[in-house]
Amino acid sequence: MTRDELTRKVLASKRAKDLSWKTIVAEIGGGSTVYVTAALLGQMKLRSEQAERAAALLGLGAEERSLLQEIPYRGSLPGSVPTDPLIYRFYELVQVYGTTWKELIQEEFGDGIMSAIDFEMAIERESDPKGDRVKLMLSGKFLPYREY
Numbered sequence: 001m002t003r004d005e006l007t008r009k010v011l012a013s014k015r016a017k018d019l020s021w022k023t024i025v026a027e028i029g030g031g032s033t034v035y036v037t038a039a040l041l042g043q044m045k046l047r048s049e050q051a052e053r054a055a056a057l058l059g060l061g062a063e064e065r066s067l068l069q070e071i072p073y074r075g076s077l078p079g080s081v082p083t084d085p086l087i088y089r090f091y092e093l094v095q096v097y098g099t100t101w102k103e104l105i106q107e108e109f110g111d112g113i114m115s116a117i118d119f120e121m122a123i124e125r126e127s128d129p130k131g132d133r134v135k136l137m138l139s140g141k142f143l144p145y146r147e148y
Contacts, residue, residue: 006060006067007042013058028053034121042072105142112144 014024025036030050038044046054046068055065082088105114118141126133 001063001067003042003067003070003072006064007040009060009064010040010058013060017058019057024054024057027057032120032122034123039068041076043074043076045069045071109142110144112142114140115143116140 013019014021021037022033024040025031025033028036028046028050030036030047031039035044036046036050039046039050040054048069051065051068054060054068055062060068077087082091106112120137120139122137124135124137126135
């Protein structure tokens, strides 16, 4: 079984059992909704006890449980511009604001990058009379480039 096949099976089980990601994460435990969801979609790995609970909840076998614990090959998007409208909007944000984020971060912190490894993210619904808003909070450790 490939990781992509397992992701499809996880999604099929989620759909068949009418589960939400929040419910799945609550049952599996041990991590944020973002992290555990990313793991079940093939972008992170689960610890042994989490994989056991995920397998029981989603009806996965031993090989699939083991695959949930492997370090994944990360990067779920194709090399071309994404076509899914929601994902495309993130691409658009980077295209429009990426250089601005780079300038403002480097002005504040210096020459370096924001880590996607030592990283936290939260997604919340924010009520607004003109229509609810998606609130994303991103927090990555700043890693300065070393001079040597």
